[in-house]
Amino acid sequence: PRSLTIDESLLRRMARDAAVYSLTRPVAIIMWVALAAALGISILNLSGLVAAGEDDGGLAAWMPPLVIALAVIAIVMSVSSARHAV
Template identity: 55%
Template sequence: MTVTVDERLLRGMARDAAVYALTRPAAIVMWIALAAALALSILNLSATGGNPGLSGLLPVASIGLMLYAVVMTIVGARRAVHSATPPGTVVWVRLGDTALHIGAGHRSSDIDYSTFQSVRAGADAVLLKLRGASAITAIPRSLVTDDDLATLRARIG
């Protein structure tokens, strides 16, 4: 089975990749730190009474950092997905006994299952996290049946 990548699929795959990036453990720590900074800056404003001075900018800076993190994550995910599978690319996936076989355009790869650390299925993409790296491989969800997904999870762990 193959699928031709279009703009809608690219947007969906990038969205799934961005959600993954924004909810992984390191990102959760970042969100907790930013939320704590926001809470402390608001408490500091309350303690200063009516004269906040420069500390009045801290809540705005905290919210700005949060927005910046979201925007940059989305932009990075879009760029990565687009460069790996530009619109018009024909993509295919086949599960082998010891490796995942992926093709995109004129390129193909045989990737041993031990290369991956985890599997996460989104609405439009199946995301395979590489072991020992922060990188992921995204494949269109429409190429992976529920049985294939169960097989991937069993083989990857």
């Protein structure tokens, strides 16, 4: 019989591979496209309002950081979930 020693390095690489796999599935790619579109639209909306002098940003100013935070949370949760599963 063969044996395999799982050390921290192997665990880290397996979790990374599992996270990359889960973040590149078709549903995940749709999520990334939706997040990128939301980021682009929120930046265009914010810059248009500020350039026209109609608004100082207000609630629209929070959208780009919120979209970026959602993307970071998706990555962190995928890595955490993959690490836990491995």
